[in-house]
Amino acid sequence: GYLQERIRYKAKKHGIEVNPAHSSRECPRCHCTDKKNRRGDVFKCSYCGYHEHADLVAALNILGRLGDKEIRKGMSPSRVKAVLDGRHVGWKLLNDTVTDRTSDEARVVDESPRSASSKSELRSGVQVCTAS
Template sequence: MSGWQRSIIKERLGYKNYIYSATDPGPVNAAYSSQTCPVCGWVDAKNRHGDVFKCQKCGFTCDADQVSGINLKMRLHDEEITRYMPYKKVKELLLQRYYQKQQAN
C-alpha cells in the first residue's frame, strides 16, 4: 500500500512540475533559517519562541515556520551558503551580512 501511495505522489509531483514549469532546486542549507529575521537579517536564538518568531532588533513578528520558509526560499539562489557549509560558518556569514547592511544604512 505504501509503495502505491509513493508512486501516486511521485506521478502527481512530476505532473505539477510539468504543468507549472517548476524545477526542484534540491536541498538547501537550513541552518538558522528559523532564527534569522527576513526583514533585517539579525540572527539570534532568542528570535524564536516555540511557534512564534519575533526579531529582537527590528520587532518583526510572524509564524516561525513561515519565517523559515521565507529564508529558505531566499537561499535557493544564494551562491555563498552552500548545502554542506558548516552551521557555524553560516551564522558568521549571516551576521556579517547583517552588519554590512547596518553600515550601509
C-alpha cells in the same frame, strides 16, 4: 517521516536543496540570528522588531536561499552563522534605525519586510566601502 523523505527526494531531483542552518532564527529583514528571536511558534526579531509566525519566517529564509552563492548545502552551521552575521552588519550599515524614546528599542524606519527576490538582489548588489 514519509512526507519529509518525499520532499527531500523531490527537492534533490529538481536541484533545489538549500542549507537550512539557522533558518528558523534568522530575521528575513535584517538577518539577525539571535537565539531570542524564536519562541515556539512566534518569531520576533530582537534587533528590528519584525514579527511573524516562526514557520513562515523559516520558509521565507529557505526560499531566500535558493541560488544563494554564499550559503551552500554542505557548509557547517557555524560558517552559515558567520555569513548571516556579516549580512546583519551590512543591513545595519544600509538602513537607518531610530531609537524609540518610550522603550529604548531600535526599530526600523521602513517597517515593510523585503521580498525573497529583493533579498537576493540585495545580497548580490551590495558592496560595503570604507572611507580612506
